[in-house]
Amino acid sequence: MGADTHVFLSDLARGLAPRADQLADVVLRQLRDELPEVWKYEDIAAVAPVALSEHVAASLDFLERGLDMTEVRTPPAAIEFARRLAEHGVPISQLLRVYRLVHSGLLQQYYAETVRVAGSQELINATTLTLSAMAFEYVDRTAEQTVVVYQRERDRWLQRRLIMINEAGARIGTTLDTARTAQELADVGADHLAGLVTVDLLTSVLQDEETSATAGPPALRRIAQAISDGRPDPAVATGQTHTYPENSEPARVLATGQPLRLHITADDVPTWLAMSADHKLALRVLGPHSMLLIPLCARGSPLGLAQFVRRHAADPFDDDELLLAQEIASRAAVSIDNARRYTQERSTALTLQRSLLPQHVPKESAVETASRYLPSGSRAGVGGDWFDVIPLSGARVALVVGDVIGHGLHAAATMGRLRTAVRTLADIDLTPDELLTHLDDVVIRLQREEGRGTDEISATCLYAVYDPVARTCSLASAGHLPPAVVTPPAADNGAAASGSVDFPEVSIGPPLGLGGLPFETTQLELPAGSRLVLYTDGLVQSRSRDVETALTLLRDVLARAPASLEETCDELLSALLPSRPADDVALLVVRTGALDADHVATWDLPCDPAVVSKARVHACDQLAAWGLDELAFTTELVVSELVTNAIRYGKSPIQLRMIFQSALTCEVSDASSTAPHLRRARVFDEGGRGLLLVAQLAEHWGTRHNREGKVIWAEQLIPSSLAEVSSAPA
Incomplete structure (x- = not known):
């Protein structure tokens, strides 16, 4: 019966071969009804009929020739069908379901044809068993080959997807733009x-x-x-x-x-x-x-x-x-x-920082200034660099440059608070070392106010005071780089000699916020026309060079820099920062001036009430020499009250000094450190109204202390009618 069965199956296959397309169409309709989601892909829908026809032809050939299982090969179109399913991410379970539906559909048609042409029930039963065994062997063999192709293609697809995701991660988000x-x-x-x-x-x-x-x-x-x-x-x-x-x-x-x-x-x-x-x-x-x-x-x-x-x-x-x-x-x-x-x-940080920086540097006859501020070009964000020019009493001017450690809004806001603190402390005319000591206390208080869990506040600061009368610069540093000093060329026997560029020896104290460590004031004598270059570390610090190399380059640029301060700023930035800076940069270039002796008058006064009248005479005579007679009445009252106050409450030696600059300043110094203060005099009090009178007559007044005592000063504006006369030489 076995031989008869194989002969029958061979004859059956030859008989079905002319109807192969019809068999394939029946199975194809069944697949479309059972798996509509697979047919939404156009390429799969195109290759499926070809793959099905090749399957029908291969199975009939297998039955007709009685091939050994090792000779069975999956049709090429079926391999392509599996590959397309893998490309589209169709689950492998769908592929196996397609195989089950295809072969069960073909097997049902083979069974039906067997029943139709077999002569006996015994042959039908034997053929059915043999056909089932051979069909399942064929399905197992071809499905195994198809699954291997599917998995290989799916692995390649997943690898391409992973490569694409990795490439997207590398290509997207390279900048903060x-x-x-x-x-x-x-x-x-x-x-x-x-x-x-x-x-x-x-x-x-x-x-x-x-x-x-x-x-x-x-x-x-x-x-x-x-x-x-x-x-x-x-x-x-x-x-x-x-x-x-x-x-x-x-x-x-x-x-x-x-x-x-x-x-x-x-x-x-x-x-x-x-x-x-x-x-x-x-x-x-x-x-x-x-x-x-x-x-x-x-x-x-x-x-x-x-x-x-x-x-x-x-x-x-x-x-x-x-x-x-x-x-x-x-x-x-x-x-x-x-x-x-x-x-x-x-x-926001840039807007805040620029609003906190000086918008218009005040014009002072004591100095000429030019400045630059450059925000960082890195992802670190805006920092806390700042500079300032603050007018002081006695024709002096304070020069400030500082850097809050850190970046972002917090650093910019902290910079604004420190700049305000420096201006407040400068207003009471502290020496540079004392001012930094008080500023250090301010930073420590800010640290305590911030509380735990926040970044520690720290900053560096350089504070300098230039006096155009004495032609000296007093400065102190809290962890900040010293300035560069360019002295003007000197003439020797009619031949011009080149000036020099130096970095003066300045005692650099600790950064602000450490507390308990002293600061020291260094005093420099500067000829008129000298240039001071104050800067933050962003100008000279770089990953591509060390600080010493940058300072040498800065020295070379200043040695050949033009007379214009604006051009000097541009050349410094061009030479030291060819690209966008990695850190914020604040740059302040200052040319010092000097007051001629003709614009400063000084008198030493004995501690005697009778000298008050002589002080008034000295003041009036000096005003006449300066062409400021219109200010005589007010100046007499101011000088009288200041000298009287020094004689009554101060100590010898007493000195009266008048400075004619863009304003008229009257100063009286004595050896007492006791600060005067305004008080409200009662109706029948004989005194107590002197400083109140000075405050009403003067535009500004105040007290500054030094190591020898104190100075009380009062400043009057020059009337516009005397504007031409009042221009003081630099």
Whole structure:
């Protein structure tokens, strides 16, 4: 019976061969009904009939020839079918189900044909058993080969996906620039996923507004786009603002935060995709047929929308590609949000810092100044560098440069607080070392106020006071680099000699915020026309060179720098910072002036009340010599009260000094350290009104202490009628 069965099966196969296409059609209809989700892919639908026909032919050949199982080979089209399923991410369970349906369908038809042509029930039973065994052997063999191909292709696909994700991670978010990050997303998408990729961001996000605050369709701005397959330019150009209709697919994706995959026909292009008739016609010619709408969200907030578009020449997007686009877009959204937050914080910090820096450096006859401030070009953000020029009494001027450790808004705000503190301390005319000591206390108090869990506050500061009368500069440093001093050329026997550039020996104290350590004042004698260059460490510190090399370069630039202070600033920045600085830079260049002896008058006075009248005479005579007779009455009263106060409450020696600069200053010094103060005199009091009178008559007045005692000064403005006379030489 065994031999008869094999002969029967061979005859059966030869009889069915002319009807192979009919057998395949029956199975194909069954597959379409059972697995409609597989047939949505056009390439799979195209290769499936070929693969099925080859399977029918191979199985009939197997039955007809009685082949050994080792000779069975899976048909090429079936291998291609499995490979396409793997490419589209169809689960392997679907592939195995296809095999089960195909072979069960063929087997049922073989059974039916056996019943129809077999002569006896015994032959039917024997043939059925043999046919079942052979069919299952054939299925096992071909399925095994197909699964190997499927798994190999799936592994390659997963590897390509992993490579693409890694590439996206490397290419997207390389900078903290919103537009560039969006363009990087578009470029990666166009290289690997789609023929056209566009990126739109909400205008409210770009303007740092609440997205829910606006009514109606949200406005978006086209930030980036990339085209890889000759598709016409999108209807919305980069940089333009647009909206989508409320009921459109993009609007729903933005509202729900859920991605969407669309199929588009050539005759039904959505109005939101083609916003003009010409563009709609171009799209119809090229035929976009598959689209992904991916929301851009970060930290629970919507940022915008990314669109991936394919034309008919490419396969439609599948589920795996939708997930891949989501993953890439999600990474890009975080990078875009980081860039947006960085840009906003940097802009806020820059605005805050620039508002805290001096907008207009006061013009002082004692010095001429030029300054520059450059924010850092790194991701560290804006720092706390600052400079200041503060007018002081006695025609002096304070020069300040400092650097708060750290970056960002906190550093900029701390810088503003320290600058205010320096100005307040300078107003009470402390010596440089005393001022830094008090400023150190201020920083320590700020540290305590910040509390635990915050970054420690620290700063460096250089505080200098230039006196144009004595032509001296007193300075102290709290962890800050000393200034560069450029002395003017000196003349020797009519031949001009070159000036020198030096970095004076300055006692550098600890940075502010350590507490308990002393600061020391260094005094320099500066000829008129000397230049002081004060700067923060961002000017000279670099990863590509050491500080000594930078200081040598700074010295060389100053040695040949032009007379213009503005040009000196530009040349220093050009030579030392050829690119954007890695740290903030504050630069202050100062040219010192000097008051001629003719504009300063000094008298030593005995501690005798009778000398008050002589002091008034001296003052009036000096005003006449300066052509300031109009100020005689007020000046007499001021001098009388200041000298009387020094004689009554102070100690010898007593000295009266008058300085004629842009204002008229009267100073009386004595050896007592007791500070005067205003008090309210009672009706019948004979005294107590002197300083009140001085405060009313003078524009400014105050007291400064020195190691020999104190100085009480009062400053009067020069009337406009005496403006030409009042210009003091530098």
